[in-house]
Amino acid sequence: MDDEEADLREQIFHNNVREQIIFLLLFILLYLFSFMLIEKFRRRDSEDYFTADEEEVKVYRISLWLCTFALAVSLGSALLLPVSIVSNEVLILYPNSYYVKWLNSSLIQGLWNHVFLFSNLSLFVFLPFAYLFSESTGFPGCRGLKGRVYETCIVLGLLGIAMLGMAYVISAWLKGDRSGIDALLNLWTYLPFLYSCVSFVGVLMLLVFTPLGFVRLFGVVGGVLVKPRFLRDLNEEYYVYSLEEDTLRRRINNSIATGGGYISPEPMYPERGEVSAPVELSFSTTKETPVFQGKDVPLLRLRNGALQAGLNERLHRVVTKRKEVEEKRNTSSLQRNVVYPLAMLLLLALTTITVLMVLQNILELLIGIKAVPLSTRQFTLGIASLSKLGWAGATLEAFLILYLHAASLTGLSTPMGALRLLPRARRTPLTRIIALCALLLAHSTAQPLLVKILGITNFDLLGEFGRIEWLGNFKLVLLYNAIFAATVSLCLINKFTASVRRELYNRFKWLMDIFTAPEEPSPTARLISRASIDRSFVIDKRDKTDSNEETFVNEDISKK
Template structure:
């Protein structure tokens, strides 16, 4: 009897483990489908529409374009998943604390969250080092010389070039690993591809992503205020919008009348000139009936008048066209103010600005606190050293409210890093535009988004936004355990953020003081 009970318990455990595994894979599949659909909507919004029409007669080009488009969409879906890793994990921990015995949240456990981190890490490696390079080489390939043209020839060329590039990258990775003392060079070093070389290569890419966020995130703090200022309608303080709109409308009508008068004047001068030329050159009539001195004087006067009039008219017409464009922009802004509701002008804009100020101030204070705790020795380094279990204790001193604030700050950091990244001067040619982005630009932007989103959990953990451990291979990145790198990063991040904000809010005052001093001296 006892043996039968033990066998039943073992069978029940196996069945439970099987059901848990199936449930986790179903959840992962549903999440991938949801993320892929959202990223498909985003990529479709930006991709150039004339590609299918351009290659409509070539089936191979259409197939290559579709495969490239699908893999770019998958890469963006992985980037979205990487950005949501830390917020979802923090929220799951708080949900399990609030409802520990609830039937509806039993599927939410440590194994599910751990598997989510592992899957995102795996797909991030595949997208960065396999899918995107393969897609780029595949879209640029034409097939080897002497082979029959077709999709198979392009596949052979792509695989050949990709394998050569992979060998070069792996050799460089092995050399760097030996230089940093991570692994001693051995004869069968290539067998450690999944356990050593790819994680080391990903750690290098994540380090570059964190360094990139060190530059673009403080810029994004400042730039986000300008974006909100452009998108939302500012409150009307002692302004009569209807009166201003009427003034701009009348001035715009006056400028249009002046332009019409100039065009009519140009037409009359052209007609007079053509008539004079016909009179002078027509069958010698002018030469026979007009005196020669009077004819020369009239021609010279007409030429001078035409030259001066043309120069002044062109300059005046250019100034009026520029003023007309300015009036159109200002009238459009005023029209937007007129159509906006009182609630939007009075509450939404101030509330958005206050939220931005609050999030920026809290982030800066957390960075300062984290720096001081690192110097004193209270705070541990972000390198994960233990296995975390969900639902045991809250990682925030404020409980669910603090955890919600951490989630909001992580999303805020992601938004500021993206805004600051695309505000950089070198991104002007790469920045995606609606329905005008080519396939190579889509690949490059998807790669940038994946690098930034993969670095977001590392950034949040380094600057002390949350104490949640980085799970899976994210927490095993070696440089996260370097005290000098983490401390220096916090110091630079806090200093650059404070300087950018001070420059933003004191720029107007400094310009006014400079103008007053210049006028005084």
């Protein structure tokens, strides 16, 4: 009996050690990928990293490490459901395989618990500490890195007290029975509640940006792939960029040779938004001409060095676009006529399947076949398939989850691009990286909740993810599904019928203009208008003659 208990304890110990090693390896891989991603976008100049102050370098490194940790946790949260679904199907297909014995329910459950814990720590501790630490200056009596740490910890503690007080007030207002002193001192119960609020905000954010992402993905794929010739004439675009490149080269050579300030004669076509020089190029070589500040100056109205710099910058953009179009011209006809239509059909099929699954989920919720996504039971991996179609259906569910994640990120990039918050390669400051990591973390942790609310998969949310209280609200879940299905359908209809509706509107407007055209004036009215025009012309000519005579007299007097 003692030998059996010893063997059981030894087996539990070995299983625990194996799981911790797997967790560590997975986290190292995600951390390395996140570090490479941040290294691609982080700013590299004297203001951030390459500074002479060693203290600033240490602060920057610590904040960057915390951001990398949060980004790795967000990637792990985004991969939770697809990895769990695939693991369940692998155990069903190979139940007695020696190579997949390490894949069990305890491993997946521990993975969900670790992601939930690190998500809370990153969202409420690490990222706020990174921001406050990078902005701190230290107390007057305690300089150096230690003073900055003390200041950050005190400010973070005050911020935590404010957040916990706000959580207590909101919780007491919603539940109505948490007004005692014991509930106030039980601080550990507020972290799941705060995470529940953040996840609810993230799910609302996904409700807005995921339908927009479905529509925007068609444009993104259309911009990456080469369209057929009847949809896009690459030869015409190539000739346009080539002619514009030759024109810019001639203007640069003319400006260098003659040293002229203005281009004469000016082009007859109106200037576009991209034909303007930056503010730093808007200077003048003469003292009499004022310097333009606070706005862009038209490129063709600059002088000397500013004109040459602006033309060179625009030439660089035109050459880049011409090379891109030239590369697309050299693509094969198979890629043009087969790959592009297949990609568009695949996106349309995935979006349609998602909408149909959401409609099916709404019907099952109304009938009572499916319950709300609040999960409290223990899930065992490898018992039954999650889809009626077997491994094929489970693979489709995992692919749909990743597609939803990509669509929501694409839709989220639209307002961020309008607000100029998107990261730029080697030009993103640390504060923006911290904000983007927090946004991605809230987005990724809300993704499993979105998938479960929409009924994309039958996999139960494990750990603390399945105990979020608002998931048990039937009206909220049903309303969310209805709004999601309606918005996605309207966005798709608007996407594919916008050109037809625009053409019909133009035709209808043209017909209305014909029928509502003003009648031709009578001969009498024509004579009256002609007489008024002649009279105004004579008066104008008389005024000009008088002004010229007065000018001549003044000049004669001045000469005498």
